[in-house]
Amino acid sequence: xxxxxxxxxxxSADKEAAILRAALELLTSQGFVRMTLDQVAxxxxxxKSTIHLRWKSxxxxxTAALEAVRMAEAPPATxxxxxxxxxxxxxxxxxxxxxxxxxxIGTCLAEETHTPELIALLRERTVLPRRAxxxxxxxxxxxxxxxxxxxxxxxxxxxxxxxxxxxxMAGRGGRPAWAEGAVDLVLAGLRPPAxx
Amino acid sequence: xxxxxxxxxxxSADKEAAILRAALELLTSQGFVRMTLDQVAxxxxxxKSTIHLRWKSxxxxxTAALEAVRMAEAPPATxxxxxxxxxxxxxxxxxxxxxxxxxxIGTCLAEETHTPELIALLRERTVLPRRAxxxxxxxxxxxxxxxxxxxxxxxxxxxxxxxxxxxxMAGRGGRPAWAEGAVDLVLAGLRPPAxx
Amino acid sequence: xxxxxxxxxxxSADKEAAILRAALELLTSQGFVRMTLDQVAxxxxxxKSTIHLRWKSxxxxxTAALEAVRMAEAPPATxxxxxxxxxxxxxxxxxxxxxxxxxxIGTCLAEETHTPELIALLRERTVLPRRAxxxxxxxxxxxxxxxxxxxxxxxxxxxxxxxxxxxxMAGRGGRPAWAEGAVDLVLAGLRPPAxx
Amino acid sequence: xxxxxxxxxxxSADKEAAILRAALELLTSQGFVRMTLDQVAxxxxxxKSTIHLRWKSxxxxxTAALEAVRMAEAPPATxxxxxxxxxxxxxxxxxxxxxxxxxxIGTCLAEETHTPELIALLRERTVLPRRAxxxxxxxxxxxxxxxxxxxxxxxxxxxxxxxxxxxxMAGRGGRPAWAEGAVDLVLAGLRPPAxx
DNA sequence: GATGAATGAGATTTCATTCAT
DNA sequence: AATGAATGAAATCTCATTCAT
Numbered sequence: 001x002x003x004x005x006x007x008x009x010x011x012s013a014d015k016e017a018a019i020l021r022a023a024l025e026l027l028t029s030q031g032f033v034r035m036t037l038d039q040v041a042x043x044x045x046x047x048k049s050t051i052h053l054r055w056k057s058x059x060x061x062x063t064a065a066l067e068a069v070r071m072a073e074a075p076p077a078t079x080x081x082x083x084x085x086x087x088x089x090x091x092x093x094x095x096x097x098x099x100x101x102x103x104x105i106g107t108c109l110a111e112e113t114h115t116p117e118l119i120a121l122l123r124e125r126t127v128l129p130r131r132a133x134x135x136x137x138x139x140x141x142x143x144x145x146x147x148x149x150x151x152x153x154x155x156x157x158x159x160x161x162x163x164x165x166x167x168x169m170a171g172r173g174g175r176p177a178w179a180e181g182a183v184d185l186v187l188a189g190l191r192p193p194a195x196x
Numbered sequence: 197x198x199x200x201x202x203x204x205x206x207x208s209a210d211k212e213a214a215i216l217r218a219a220l221e222l223l224t225s226q227g228f229v230r231m232t233l234d235q236v237a238x239x240x241x242x243x244k245s246t247i248h249l250r251w252k253s254x255x256x257x258x259t260a261a262l263e264a265v266r267m268a269e270a271p272p273a274t275x276x277x278x279x280x281x282x283x284x285x286x287x288x289x290x291x292x293x294x295x296x297x298x299x300x301i302g303t304c305l306a307e308e309t310h311t312p313e314l315i316a317l318l319r320e321r322t323v324l325p326r327r328a329x330x331x332x333x334x335x336x337x338x339x340x341x342x343x344x345x346x347x348x349x350x351x352x353x354x355x356x357x358x359x360x361x362x363x364x365m366a367g368r369g370g371r372p373a374w375a376e377g378a379v380d381l382v383l384a385g386l387r388p389p390a391x392x
Numbered sequence: 393x394x395x396x397x398x399x400x401x402x403x404s405a406d407k408e409a410a411i412l413r414a415a416l417e418l419l420t421s422q423g424f425v426r427m428t429l430d431q432v433a434x435x436x437x438x439x440k441s442t443i444h445l446r447w448k449s450x451x452x453x454x455t456a457a458l459e460a461v462r463m464a465e466a467p468p469a470t471x472x473x474x475x476x477x478x479x480x481x482x483x484x485x486x487x488x489x490x491x492x493x494x495x496x497i498g499t500c501l502a503e504e505t506h507t508p509e510l511i512a513l514l515r516e517r518t519v520l521p522r523r524a525x526x527x528x529x530x531x532x533x534x535x536x537x538x539x540x541x542x543x544x545x546x547x548x549x550x551x552x553x554x555x556x557x558x559x560x561m562a563g564r565g566g567r568p569a570w571a572e573g574a575v576d577l578v579l580a581g582l583r584p585p586a587x588x
Numbered sequence: 589x590x591x592x593x594x595x596x597x598x599x600s601a602d603k604e605a606a607i608l609r610a611a612l613e614l615l616t617s618q619g620f621v622r623m624t625l626d627q628v629a630x631x632x633x634x635x636k637s638t639i640h641l642r643w644k645s646x647x648x649x650x651t652a653a654l655e656a657v658r659m660a661e662a663p664p665a666t667x668x669x670x671x672x673x674x675x676x677x678x679x680x681x682x683x684x685x686x687x688x689x690x691x692x693i694g695t696c697l698a699e700e701t702h703t704p705e706l707i708a709l710l711r712e713r714t715v716l717p718r719r720a721x722x723x724x725x726x727x728x729x730x731x732x733x734x735x736x737x738x739x740x741x742x743x744x745x746x747x748x749x750x751x752x753x754x755x756x757m758a759g760r761g762g763r764p765a766w767a768e769g770a771v772d773l774v775l776a777g778l779r780p781p782a783x784x
Numbered sequence: 785g786a787t788g789a790a791t792g793a794g795a796t797t798t799c800a801t802t803c804a805t
Numbered sequence: 806a807a808t809g810a811a812t813g814a815a816a817t818c819t820c821a822t823t824c825a826t
Contacts, residue, residue: 523758
């Protein structure tokens with residue numbers, strides 16, 4: 001006795017992980033409303049009740065699944081501004097493509113009215129960390145005098161990432177060299193005035 | 197004789213318009229799957245059957261509603277590149293905000309697997325026309341020597357529009373002066389090399 | 393003036409006939425409940441309202457359609473009892489097969505609770521006339537001393553027609569020579585006792 | 589350990605039986621298309637979903653209900669051919685009357701195009717077993733020399749059962765002594781030629 | 785803890801019938 | 806007379822959630 005774990009059989013951590021994985025996968029492929037708990041249960045190899053045992057509602061489950069989403073490891077920095085910015089942007093694009101990220105983003109946007117947690121989580125776990133990464137690289141570049149000292153770095157970050165979304169909306173997603181193009185434009189646009 | 201009207205009671209154009217309006221409104225606020233024909237019927241003040249009389253399925257109705265979506269009149273051009281580009285971008289942002297456009301875009305993205313027509317229509321009716329507008333302004337600027345002759349104008353268009361999406365994703369939607377910032381960056385980044 | 397026909401455009405007799413024909417056809421192929429007025433209207437080349445203009449309800453229409461059903465012309469009698477009985481039975485079987493009669497009979501039986509007129513009409517227009525025909529032939533045979541004077545002729549008629557139904561129910565419909573078999577059995581069974 | 593029952597709450601056998609009973613009852617009284625799952629659920633005292641849990645569709649349910657239909661125990665044989673044949677026929681007629689069998693048969697016939705399983709099941713479960721019973725009795729009679737050795741026994745079975753259907757179609761269903769009449773006719777018709 | 789049964793609240797779609805032209 | 810529009814009342818099937826074992 002004297003043990004502190006709660007009584008009874010402990011919940012299987014494996015099942016929990018399988019459920020979350022299945023939920024995220026289905027959230028992406030089906031969207032929030034189309035995704036059914038039956039599908040999740042079948043994909044995770046558990047019963048529907050097992051899901052409800054851990055999360056009170058479908059919304060809670062999906063929120064939990066999104067909480068598990070995280071920006072992957074940042075690509076290693078080389079010290080060269082252009083190279084490093086391009087690397088982060090390409091990693092971003094590759095990730096979005098790999099996990100059908102635009103569908104996931106779409107679902108979160110579509111549900112913003114009903115379940116604002118979704119887009120909030122996506123922001124917190126993926127968007128903002130990546131922006132921070134880009135921001136740091138730009139800050140370093142500014143400190144080195146590669147870009148103007150009065151540049152609005154947040155605005156610059158949006159200028160780096162934005163073309164990806166705009167391309168996708170135009171049906172030009174996956175355009176080669178988009179990252180180089182974006183980085184070059186931003187660096188050129190923010191180049192400090194030639195010293196006098 | 198000489199009758200050209202078809203026989204029987206004519207279809208009410210009012211009802212048709214009301215249905216399409218209600219469908220678009222609900223598509224935006226609820227998303228495709230959550231939106232129900234009951235809601236549409238109630239909002240339009242018609243019976244569900246009246247909807248089915250005109251469109252065979254929910255998908256058809258939504259497609260028709262999106263077909264009615266159209267980029268509004270372009271803002272009048274002044275001839276000044278910066279002013280005109282900013283005007284188009286601000287009109288774009290205002291429209292998106294007014295019709296809760298990001299939710300609509302989200303729905304279309306989320307449904308891309310099940311109903312690819314949605315995002316396709318959105319592209320055709322709103323995204324591409326606006327890109328064409330921006331492209332023409334940039335072309336004019338290039339002809340005037342305001343931007344480099346070798347600039348990739350499509351890429352530039354994405355650079356103009358992109359920050360709007362990136363800001364929204366970062367939770368910075370509606371940032372003041374975003375349009376000016378985007379235009380200035382692009383114009384600066386594409387400025388022709390100083391003649392020497 | 394002075395004319396007795398009611399005022400206004402007279403109803404088209406062609407349309408009326410086309411509707412009844414289509415209704416009977418669909419009643420047979422779909423059954424009463426599955427048959428829709430839309431189908432009837434389309435098949436008859438008229439509008440649904442034109443149907444309602446003439447018959448108050450679906451039941452009325454179907455009843456009218458069944459009223460038009462009639463046993464075809466009786467095959468000409470040769471005077472030979474066996475030959476004539478067989479001819480009537482084979483004509484019966486051929487008719488049933490031609491118009492998918494068992495499906496029609498099935499519908500009328502199935503609807504007996506809701507619309508007893510259907511089976512009643514079928515009886516009156518097809519079953520009873522044919523039975524009368526067979527009855528007359530048997531009567532003639534009895535008068536000639538070919539069958540017993542105390543034979544119950546109605547019972548004999550059922551014995552002639554019955555095997556057709558029983559075969560169908562057993563999945564043996566269309567068995568060759570069924571009519572000869574039935575006639576021979578009845579004639580043998582009812583043969584008068586050999587005179588002393 | 590050693591547990592053989594499957595996990596979870598066991599499916600209620602009572603409910604299952606009640607649903608099937610209600611379905612058969614309603615199939616008979618309403619016909620296939622008119623019968624609704626709401627009616628079945630209400631009559632069985634379960635929710636509609638409980639029905640769908642067990643049978644994927646209305647068609648499946650009805651098929652299952654018909655599969656449960658079975659010819660009742662055969663009446664005990666006395667050894668006397670006439671008595672035993674009459675007993676089987678009267679049991680047949682009583683059963684049909686008790687369960688409003690002609691309506692059920694009508695539904696199955698009417699649905700033959702859309703759901704051929706129905707009439708097939710009826711054949712397999714009720715028609716053919718009873719025919720087999722009658723066939724055996726006739727075979728025994730033939731072996732005893734009570735009927736001709738060259739008699740077609742299947743044809744004879746149809747001659748025994750057929751009058752029931754023919755009577756019903758003529759509106760003479762339930763005619764007293766129909767069974768005796770049919771048996772006597774068949775036995776007389778098939779009597780072996782007097783030995784010389 | 786885990787499972788499968790059971791359910792109530794819809795959602796889409798169909799259809800006989802009534803209205804307006 | 807004839808047509809097409811409009812409708813109300815279902816009917817089948819789905820799904821998140823709760824119960825019983």
